[in-house]
Amino acid sequence: MPMTSSVTLADLCHQTGMTALDHLEFAVTIPVTAGIQAQGDLIVVPLPMIADRVQPCGDRPGCRNHPSAPWTPVPPEGVVLVRGADGGNPHTLVADPGACRYTVRPHDRDGLAVALFEATEPVHLLHPEHGASGCAPGVYAVRRQRELYGRRALLVAD
Numbered sequence: 001m002p003m004t005s006s007v008t009l010a011d012l013c014h015q016t017g018m019t020a021l022d023h024l025e026f027a028v029t030i031p032v033t034a035g036i037q038a039q040g041d042l043i044v045v046p047l048p049m050i051a052d053r054v055q056p057c058g059d060r061p062g063c064r065n066h067p068s069a070p071w072t073p074v075p076p077e078g079v080v081l082v083r084g085a086d087g088g089n090p091h092t093l094v095a096d097p098g099a100c101r102y103t104v105r106p107h108d109r110d111g112l113a114v115a116l117f118e119a120t121e122p123v124h125l126l127h128p129e130h131g132a133s134g135c136a137p138g139v140y141a142v143r144r145q146r147e148l149y150g151r152r153a154l155l156v157a158d
Contacts, residue, residue: 015076015094032122032134039127042082042091047139054108054141056116074100081115081142095123112143
């Protein structure tokens, strides 16, 4: 099924074999945008907006924080980028064959990035509780979200 602008939550659930909670509308077309998107405990940011803070580890000379991770094609059934707190619901990146690649363990000066992905066609991030969001072609950083409690910043738990 090509990922066009008329993909629904039902389409993504069928493609990945995942289920979503009944409170979500399965027949609504998922919007595809090129900007910042939040989904539960994650935030997807176009990489050019934060390229001074986040890079693929293999692209950064002397990267010591993590071993270099290869760019890997996203399979049609999707790839789990993050699983919710205590092994909870997954955030799954879904793309047509050849339309997207991803890498994990990017270098992030803030320590929030969990993955980067590069899409040549629209792709979707699917979550059983939050539904799905669509990302236009481009390069994105997938980061954990923080909440401020006074002067303390804590990671959002999904």
